[in-house]
Amino acid sequence: MNWWRFVVANEFRKILAFRSDFWVTFIGQTVVMVLIARALWQSIFEANGTEVMEGFTLPMMTLYYIIVPLANKIMTGENVGFLSREIYDGSFNRYLIYPISFFQYKILTYLTHSVFFSVQLILIFCVFNLIVGHGLSVELLINLFFGIFIFLCAACVYCMLAMSVELISLWADNVWSLMVMIRFFVFFFGGSYLPLDFFPSWANALLKFTPFPHLISLPIRTTMGLATTTEIVTGLGSLFVWGIIFTMTAKKMWAAGEHRYNGVGI
């Protein structure tokens, strides 16, 4: 049974339901955020009187911040509350009567969002390279392909992390703030606010033992062609390990909390 096709089609319809809002937000977020980031870095480059900082030139920094908003969206897939909201209002009941796994269904809806934002990234990446005159060389496309692949792996890992936290809603009154806290950590230590190359070396050494740099910085660096093969391989290995840890945590949480769900909502 190809139930997943219907789920994916339905999610796409939901994403595009309010088109004017969608496009204004998408263009506004991407363009304005890049312009603000570029203005900040331009002032820093000018203040330092240099053209390269930690291996980044201003055009490279611009590309980095073009990718960042979409990287955040790919990783975070569906919005905060994609599971807890349904537990709180009781609509979670439907997953208990569907003849499919609740985990599979949720991962699929989550990844549909991530895939959608990946398509936007491909589009923007290609347009940027055409505008700045780099063209679309085979090397660029290969980097983009590997970058998207790692982005989707990171989305799977973050989905499991998010699911573990969202399932706390079976015990706690509200987990929204917990999810936002995790986002702050992931975005800051993952490299959304600024490239991790600017962090002190001791901080980078410590961060390697966490999932954060592999969730955002690694796929961005890969897309930009900055990541080495060793970096990609070890990063993917780390994502795999963290993915297993978070999946097991989510499964354990569900096993422990399933019987606490009363189906009524609060």
Added chain:
Amino acid sequence: MKRYFRLYLHFLQFSFSKAMEFRLDFTFRIIMDFIYYVVNILLFKVLFLHTNLIGGWTEEQMMIFIASYLLVDAINMTIVATNLWWFPAYINRGDLDYYLIRPVSPLFFLSLREFSANSFMNVVLAGTFFIYSIASYSEPFTLFQLMGLFALLINGFFIYYCIQMLMVIPVFWTQSPRGFIDLFYSLGIAMERPDRIFKGWLRVLFTVILPFALIASYPAKFFIEGLEAIDLLHIASVSIGLGLLLFFIWKKALRSYSSASS
């Protein structure tokens, strides 16, 4: 006026008792905002490892600016943000009807009904950081500078509210679940950057059209370097213009409200 003040006291009472019902969430939210403050400070601390000046300001001057926008953000989160978060739902479900029939301004009611008690704790945190950044500032300053900074930050909060409201009001026409509030939060980064980094049309955008730069950057500039009379006139005219625009669009939006839920 007195009636509105009494009504607001009732809002406060209701909000505090509601917050106390969900104590775990209350605590989590305080921690969440605390992390947000730490992340913002760390961001600039890391940047200052690589440069001495950002937008013409040194690290200690930048701390005053950061404290300023964190304070405005905390006040906004406490007083209006929660209300505006639920605003699209009221329009889409037709719940606005209940606000329109009450004998008070619907804009007042919708914007201020829910006082976020947990964020109030963060006003205390942000306020403490604000006092610390001012107290540890090595340059001499006068009481006039300090009062001016404070007055301009209150005006900054008003500007922040107006822009936020203008981003939510399109829900009357689009019936979307969130309006442009996500865009607002993305654009809000402009408030967190010193205005001097914006040049050309980007400067016009953030000082006139979407005047995020007037919220914290101009007030901090007033304290650190002083502002010309023309700059103060600019802040006043943009604030008044924004308030009038909000009032006009709000009236127009109410006229197109269908009351039917979607």
